[in-house]
Amino acid sequence: MIALDAKTGREVWKVEVESVEQCGCNITGAPLVVNSKVIVGVTGGDSAHRGYLNAFDTRTGRHVWRFWTIPGPGEPGHDTWKGDSWKNGGGSTWLTGSYDPELNLLYWGVGNPAADFYGESRKGDNLYTDSVVALNPDTGELKWHYQLIPHDVWDWDAGYEIVLADLEFKGEKRKVLVNPNKGGYTWVLDRVTGKFLNAWPLAENINWIKGIDEEGNLIGRNEAKVGEPTIICPSIGGGRSWNHGAYSPKSGFFYSTGIEWCQTLTVVPQDPQQGQGYFGGLFTLAPPEKGEPGGHLSAYDPVSGKRHWIYRSKYPLLASQLATAGDLLFTGDSQGRFFALDAQTGDELWSFRTGSGHRGSPVTYAVNGKQYVAVPVGWGSALAGLMTQMWPESADISGASTLYVFALPESQ
């Protein structure tokens, strides 16, 4: 974690959160500033590592609190881990959480348990992996938790964005949070209490469960047995990638991408070695059971999951979405097109070839009354590499490191 003086660029403090050589982890999520603290997570869910979230004093860099995502001996939830498995159980905090200033609650999505696919040595629910935790940002104290997927053996995480909105549920206005999940479902929770409200699919090919009941229980778990190759949908790449969706208060829609792809998963028993990879399985991508592999972007009712329109793409869409008050939805594709859709209908209104694939997040801002849209461009990353298994030609997508900025015409 590094703090710079925003005016001069001078370094103020930096702190080594963990010895990278030892933990098999790094920092991929942006830090989140809440009051006088800066809160930052770590990766490590695919390594033999015990996850946590740290808060540092913004001014001094002094450590303020740590929330372990896996309870230690004597703490509630510790008994959801068999034997010593809690020491190497993953539970990373690799994407940035959200903060509700009115409730003074910090929400963070916790990643998968390790080993990712081999669950025999960590029998139990494995709290707080695959959970949304609500913390007091001043102390790191746990206020409530909701575990989306007990005892995950598919590497699904709960780390994606947590969208806070006040929405109607069964005729009543509720403070909710919307949390899309790598397994292809989106969870909707009451963000005051952590109570389950609904879960709805954003991918068409899902076979790791048959469904989710009205209480939030997973129905018909499809767990691969050790050594028996099993088709699991979606693939480890997820029913969606981590790049965030967008909620528009204007249209009332939640916009999200989805990916149709599966994998042949073979579970392999593995013993943990601290800081080393700890997956407990092998996978090879496979086409979906129905339809073609590919990606899409859709407008959903955020509570019910009702789909209002769908924009299909030959390849997975791996960039974030930006919804504007002018009813535009911006995102980019792997082919290098940055484009805008009509947020109400999904019709494409504009596009621009940027020369490399999109994996980043567009933003919009105004300077002296003029409106701009900026987008970083540059293909790469784990999923881009993984895509070549399904689409060998995607290995030819050129890389880049470019920032494009567009502006509305002066007359507007």
Place this chain on the structure above:
Amino acid sequence: MSAAGFAFSLMKIRQMTLARAARLWLGVFLLWAAPHSPAQTPTIDLRETALIARGSDLFAGSCAIGYCHGSEGRASRGPQLRERPWDPRHVYTVTRDGVPGTAMPAWKGILPDRDVWAVTAYVMSLSTTKLQGQSAVIELSESIAAPPARSAEAQLGHDLFFDLTNQKRCGVCHRLGAKGVSIGPDLAASAKHKSEGELLRDIVEPSSSVAEGYEQTAVATNNAESVVGVKKEETPGYIKLYDTSSIPPPLRTIYRDQIHAVSTLERSAMPGDYGKRLSAQELRAIVAYLKSGSY
């Protein structure tokens, strides 16, 4: 060479004339007697089926997993390895030493040298480069020694030193071998010339003898803040100081225009409570680890 092959060779030698056999044995003797003779170095053929099969097993469990090179080298976060041209020595070196600054780990010390070659043989079997003749035959290097074994007590000390579930483990401030953070003194150097008793005292009473350069530095700032810790760097423009009141210690940069006063205290920046945090057995184990030299 297999045992059967060796026996066959002996039979062949019996069938030779004595003179030819004498010449051959003389040659063997000369090769044996020559220092660093190449005949001494065992070789392996990267096309051997058994070696490739061993490499395939290792690859599946170590290199293909998760987000790394993908099943049979089809790529993921790590590069695609199959159907690409490779030089076997390059594959071997990268596998053995890793690629610093990337996710590619060094496998030396984890895999024996022969297994690093087995992985290499497997990757070459996936490659568009087809090995022929002598290009497939590798002299096995003996240069990679296995790390020296630790006693059970030293191993416990190592595990405590680097216990990631303990936020106040020694490794937060001390680097040993390839792990930990270099804030406090180099313990490998001090363990060489200090007795067990002295090392134990350093842990439980850190201020009894402070390593040079690791005295506490206190910086008072113009806005009445006091930062106390280990000075890392001082220039005309600023002082960089590890604030050891916090674990992990943040490295503060305090610029001259912010500094009110600087003083040095004859005390160690190390917390003085490790005698209470650790049991006598644990303290002995950490000292045994420091003295083991096996980091």
